């Protein structure tokens with residue numbers, strides 16, 4: 001595998017587009033390298049810059065796992081110029097990508113430990129990368145818990161995969177939405193509240209939290225979830 005310059009965009013092909021949310025504001029793009037020699041190593045948590053000619057470039061977390069070698073996945077929330085241009089792409093089109101950039105989750109430190117993954121909204125992208133990576137090396141990790149919430153069921157990403165993960169007996173998966181919805185028979189409540197309810201053990205554990213700042217604030221406020229003296 002070549003070690004390319006992450007500051008030079010390389011061409012990637014849109015192999016598969018998938019609408020993730022019921023309001024169509026979230027789409028996932030599976031990209032392949034036009035030149036397989038330009039494939040690069042990365043770890044869960046890193047991001048890339050995606051560019052569309054004459055529109056610009058923007059950063060997106062890598063939603064696929066390094067263990068999924070056939071494609072790189074990005075899930076894009078449509079908010080402005082670049083994200084709208086990405087949403088208008090068709091399968092087969094070529095865009096620019098540079099990366100991998102940024103820090104990664106220290107997966108080596110997680111080995112032999114319990115791992116708690118806590119996500120809210122579409123920030124779940126790099127947490128999916130982490131979860132799939134952990135599943136691919138499942139024996140390296142101890143107990144794995146995932147708490148993932150969205151405002152409503154139609155905004156939960158990767159719903160088919162979540163349904164598969166629910167069937168696994170080697171992960172504790174807790175899905176939640178902000179309020180009751182017809183047909184929703186799982187948890188209801190904000191992510192910090194559900195974290196407090198299910199109370200994953202902090203003993204010998206690493207927690208990875210990614211979501212809106214307010215969710216992170218109340219989730220990592222340990223005094224609320226684990227009152228002093230309780231652990």
Ligand SMILES: Cc1cc2nc3c(=O)[nH]c(=O)nc-3n(C[C@H](O)[C@H](O)[C@H](O)COP(=O)(O)OP(=O)(O)OC[C@H]3O[C@@H](n4cnc5c(N)ncnc54)[C@H](O)[C@@H]3O)c2cc1C
Pocket residue numbers: 047056057058059060061062074075076077078079080081082083084102122125
């Ligand atoms: C490390 C990192 C990772 C990220 N990962 C992801 C990811 O995985 N998925 C994802 O969806 N996003 C991700 N983001 C956010 C993403 O990069 C931004 O949403 C993106 O840069 C927006 O680009 P844009 O050109 O579409 O928006 P812009 O056109 O630059 O607009 C940005 C904001 O300004 C507002 N705006 C635009 N035009 C106007 C106007 N005329 N008046 C008022 N407001 C306006 C838009 O509504 C929008 O909220 C990440 C960001 C970072 C830094």
